[in-house]
Amino acid sequence: VRLLEHAGPPLLRLDAARADVLRLAAAPAGTVTLAASPLAVGPRLLAALPATGVTLRVLPPAEVPAAVATGGCDLGLVDGLAAPSDPLRLPDVAPLTVTGVGEEELAVLIPARHPFAGRSAVRLDDLADARWLDAPGVGALPGVARTAPALRYEGTDLHALCALAAAGHGLALLPRRVAEAAGAGVCVPLEAPRLVHRTELLSPGPPTGAGAALAARLAGGSPYGI
Numbered sequence: 001v002r003l004l005e006h007a008g009p010p011l012l013r014l015d016a017a018r019a020d021v022l023r024l025a026a027a028p029a030g031t032v033t034l035a036a037s038p039l040a041v042g043p044r045l046l047a048a049l050p051a052t053g054v055t056l057r058v059l060p061p062a063e064v065p066a067a068v069a070t071g072g073c074d075l076g077l078v079d080g081l082a083a084p085s086d087p088l089r090l091p092d093v094a095p096l097t098v099t100g101v102g103e104e105e106l107a108v109l110i111p112a113r114h115p116f117a118g119r120s121a122v123r124l125d126d127l128a129d130a131r132w133l134d135a136p137g138v139g140a141l142p143g144v145a146r147t148a149p150a151l152r153y154e155g156t157d158l159h160a161l162c163a164l165a166a167a168g169h170g171l172a173l174l175p176r177r178v179a180e181a182a183g184a185g186v187c188v189p190l191e192a193p194r195l196v197h198r199t200e201l202l203s204p205g206p207p208t209g210a211g212a213a214l215a216a217r218l219a220g221g222s223p224y225g226i
Contacts, residue, residue: 037061040077048217069094076202106190107176121191133170
């Protein structure tokens, strides 16, 4: 069992090496397959997408690095929480080229009847006894919550996730723009700890062709490159 537990990263690296060979001949010129986590599909990506030639696959955040490393996708956009200017902690799947493309403020989406709904800002420590949604990247930070998750959500539909939070099925920690646009519930900006929602671009190496053009548009003007 222990051998199998440790076999994951080496096997993914072998898949990545095979993918590098296949990638040279497989993709038609001028086409790009982009994997993105749901919260990475934001204004920067929408503005960077060309009119044609891109296939967008929205995947759970944990699946994006492997999709790029194994050749299923040419590029990846993944998101998560980080201290300002710090890189994300990505799974060890294979050597990937990583470029920071954006950082955003965070907020907590809460029901309108919640006691903190009238606050101008909130600290996560103040919500240690609250019920949080159990969903990748939007629940309470490890060690913060003292209660069990209210509900586990395994989908990629942000509208459904926001509706669950607004209806009282658990709080959600989201990019402020997403919480403000939810259309239900109340968006309360995060005051502490000092964290941001960070988005990074992944590629198996320096992008080429249409992939390079899309990568340049995504990272253009960003001060967050690493």
